[in-house]
Amino acid sequence: MTSEQPxxxxxPEDPAGGEPMVRTENxxxxxxxxxxxxxxxxxxxxxxxxxxxxxxxxxxSTFLRCINHLEKIDAGRIWVDGRLVGYQQKGDKLHELHxxxxxxxxxxxxxxxxxxxLFPHMCALENVIEAPTMVKGQGKADARRRGMQLLDRxxxxxxxxxxxxxxxxxxxxxxxxxRALAMDPKLMLFDEPTSALDPELVGDVLDAMKDLARSxxxxxxxxxxxxxxxxxxxxxxxxxxxxxxxxxxxxEVLSNPxxxxxxxxxxKVL
Amino acid sequence: xxxxxxxxxxxxxEAEPIKAVPVRHPGRWVAIxxxxxxxxxxxxxxxxxxxxxxxxxxxxxxxxxxxQGLFGTVAITILAMIIGVLLGIVVAVARxxxxxxxxxxxxxYTWFFRAVPRYVLLIVMGNLxxxxxxxxxxxxxxxxxxxxxxxxxxxWRPFGIETRELLVGFWVxxxxxxxxxxxxxxxxxxxxxxSVDPGQDExxxxxxxxxxxxxxxxxxxxxxxxxxxxxxxxTIAMLKDTSLLIAVPVIRELFFQLSAIGNRTFxxxxxxxxxxxxxxxxxxxxxxxxxxxxxxFSRGYGRTAKAKMKLEGLAAEHGANxxxx
Numbered sequence: 001m002t003s004e005q006p007x008x009x010x011x012p013e014d015p016a017g018g019e020p021m022v023r024t025e026n027x028x029x030x031x032x033x034x035x036x037x038x039x040x041x042x043x044x045x046x047x048x049x050x051x052x053x054x055x056x057x058x059x060x061s062t063f064l065r066c067i068n069h070l071e072k073i074d075a076g077r078i079w080v081d082g083r084l085v086g087y088q089q090k091g092d093k094l095h096e097l098h099x100x101x102x103x104x105x106x107x108x109x110x111x112x113x114x115x116x117x118l119f120p121h122m123c124a125l126e127n128v129i130e131a132p133t134m135v136k137g138q139g140k141a142d143a144r145r146r147g148m149q150l151l152d153r154x155x156x157x158x159x160x161x162x163x164x165x166x167x168x169x170x171x172x173x174x175x176x177x178x179r180a181l182a183m184d185p186k187l188m189l190f191d192e193p194t195s196a197l198d199p200e201l202v203g204d205v206l207d208a209m210k211d212l213a214r215s216x217x218x219x220x221x222x223x224x225x226x227x228x229x230x231x232x233x234x235x236x237x238x239x240x241x242x243x244x245x246x247x248x249x250x251x252e253v254l255s256n257p258x259x260x261x262x263x264x265x266x267x268k269v270l
Numbered sequence: 271x272x273x274x275x276x277x278x279x280x281x282x283x284e285a286e287p288i289k290a291v292p293v294r295h296p297g298r299w300v301a302i303x304x305x306x307x308x309x310x311x312x313x314x315x316x317x318x319x320x321x322x323x324x325x326x327x328x329x330x331x332x333x334x335x336x337x338q339g340l341f342g343t344v345a346i347t348i349l350a351m352i353i354g355v356l357l358g359i360v361v362a363v364a365r366x367x368x369x370x371x372x373x374x375x376x377x378x379y380t381w382f383f384r385a386v387p388r389y390v391l392l393i394v395m396g397n398l399x400x401x402x403x404x405x406x407x408x409x410x411x412x413x414x415x416x417x418x419x420x421x422x423x424x425x426w427r428p429f430g431i432e433t434r435e436l437l438v439g440f441w442v443x444x445x446x447x448x449x450x451x452x453x454x455x456x457x458x459x460x461x462x463x464x465s466v467d468p469g470q471d472e473x474x475x476x477x478x479x480x481x482x483x484x485x486x487x488x489x490x491x492x493x494x495x496x497x498x499x500x501x502x503x504x505t506i507a508m509l510k511d512t513s514l515l516i517a518v519p520v521i522r523e524l525f526f527q528l529s530a531i532g533n534r535t536f537x538x539x540x541x542x543x544x545x546x547x548x549x550x551x552x553x554x555x556x557x558x559x560x561x562x563x564x565x566x567f568s569r570g571y572g573r574t575a576k577a578k579m580k581l582e583g584l585a586a587e588h589g590a591n592x593x594x595x
C-alpha cells in the first residue's frame with residue numbers, strides 16, 4: 001500500500017456555497033416483505049469520492065440504484081445536485097415525475113454496473129456514442145470524436161471498433177466507464193465495478209476510476225476494494241442490514257473501526 | 271521399443287493407421303429392401319392409376335387463372351406476414367409495458383385470436399356483412415344521444431359503404447390471416463424480448479434513454495436473434511394457411527383456382543395433386559430461405575460478417591487506423 005497522498009485537483013468544495021452533490025434523508029426501500037434499506041442518511045459533497053462497504057445483502061447496491069431512481073424508494077428523500085430525485089415537491093404534496101423528467105435526471109448521473117452491460121450488438125465506439133447521439137441529439141462526427149477521446153482516456157482507443165465479445169472483462173468495464181462519461185455526468189455511480197473481473201484485470205479498471213477521481217468527479221462507489229477506498233476515498237460508509245453502521249474518513253474507519261460489525265467485516269476482508 | 275528419452279524435447283513419431291474390419295449393419299440392407307419395394311409400388315400407382323390423369327393435370331396447373339392464384343397466394347402470404355409481424359410487435363410491447371390497460375388489452379387480443387381457429391375466423395370475417403349490412407362512420411350511439419336531445423332516429427353518420435363491397439376477397443383474407451398471425455407473433459416477439467438480459471434495458475435507462483429508445487435501439491435488435499427463426503416457420507405455416515381462404519372466399523388464390531377447375535371438370539383428384547405439387551414447390555423455396563436465415567442468426571452472436579462489414583466502413587471513415595483526433 002502506498003503511503004503517499006494522491007494528488008487531487010478537485011473542484012473547490014461547494015462552489016455554489018450550498019448544496020452537496022448527493023444528500024439522502026431517511027431512505028427506506030423494501031422488496032415485498034424484505035426491508036432492504038431502513039433509513040439511510042448520507043451526504044456526499046461535490047468532488048468527493050464516497051466508498052460504500054458492507055457485506056452482501058446489506059443494501060448497498062440497492063442504495064446506489066435508488067440514487068438514479070432505478071429503484072423507487074418507499075420513504076425518505078434523495079437529492080442530487082439540490083434536486084429531488086424522481087419527485088417534485090409542490091407545497092406539502094409530493095408529485096411523481098413523468099418518465100421523461102426522470103430520464104432527464106438520469107442523464108446527469110452516470111452508472112457503471114458489476115456486469116458491464118455493454119450493448120453486445122454495437123462496437124465499443126458505438127456503445128459510447130449511442131446515448132449522446134440518441135438522447136442528446138449530438139452530431140455523429142462530434143460524438144465520434146469525443147467518443148475516441150474518452151476511449152483513449154481509459155486506454156482503449158485501439159479497441160474502438162471491437163465488439164464487447166472480443167474484449168476482456170476489464171476492457172469491457174473501461175468501455176462502460178467511457179460510455180457513462182460520454183453523457184457528461186455530474187455524478188458517477190459504481191456498482192461493484194471490479195467484482196466480476198479476473199484478479200489481474202482489476203488494476204486497469206481501478207486506475208481508470210482513480211484518474212476520474214483525480215479529475216474532480218463526484219463518485220459513489222460500492223466496492224470490496226479496500227485499497228481503493230483507502231487511497232482514493234474521501235469518505236467511507238459501512239452498511240449492514242439496511243442501515244449505515246459507521247462512516248468517516250476511510251483511513252480512520254479502516255484502521256480504527258468503532259463498531260463491532262465493522263471490525264468483524266474488515267477482519268474477514270483485509 | 272526404446273526407453274523414453276526424458277532429456278530430449280518430444281519429437282512427433284510415425285504411426286501405422288488402424289485398418290480394422292468395420293461393424294456390419296444387416297438391418298440397413300433389410301430397410302433398403304423394404305423401402306425399395308414400397309417406392310416401386312408407389313411409382314407403379316402413380317403411373318398406372320388412371321384417376322391421376324397426368325396429362326389433364328399438367329394441362330391445367332399452368333393456366334392463367336392458376337398462375338394468378340399462385341401470385342395471389344404469395345402476395346397474401348407476404349402482406350399477412352408483414353402486417354402480422356408489425357402488429358405482433360405492437361401487441362408484445364403492450365404486453366410488456368407498465369401500463370395495466372395496455373397489458374390487459376394485449377392479453378385479451380392474444381387470447382381471442384389464438385383461441386379461434388383460423389378457418390372459423392375466416393368464415394366469420396367473410397360473413398360480417400350479416401352483422402352490418404352497411405359500414406358507417408360517425409358519432410357512436412347516435413340514436414340514443416339523439417333521444418336525449420329529443421330527436422327521433424338520429425342518424426349522425428357522414429359516410430358509409432356497403433359491407434358486401436368491402437368484404438370481398440383479397441383484403442378480408444389478408445386481414446383475417448394477419449390478425450390471427452399477430453397473436454402468434456406477439457408471443458414469439460415477447461419471448462424474444464424476455465430473452466434479452468434485463469441489464470441491457472437497465473443500462474439504457476441509466477444513460478437517460480426513454481423506454482421507446484431503449485426498446486428500439488437496444489432490446490429489439492438483440493431480441494431478433496430469438497425472433498427470426500420461429501418467424502420463418504410462421505411464414506411457411508402462413509403460406510399453407512392461405513388455402514383456408516376458400517372459406518371467405520378469396521378468388522385470387524391458388525387452392526381456390528385449382529379446386530374450381532377440379533369441380534368444374536369433375537377431375538377433382540388431379541387438381542388436388544396439382545395443389546400438393548404447387549405447395550411443395552413454394553414451401554421448398556421458403557425452406558431454402560429459412561436455412562440461410564437460421565445459419566445467419568445462429569452464428570456465435572450472429573454478427574461476425576456484419577461486424578467485419580461495419581469495421582471496414584468505420585475504419586475507412588477513420589482513415590483505416592482509428593487514432594484519437
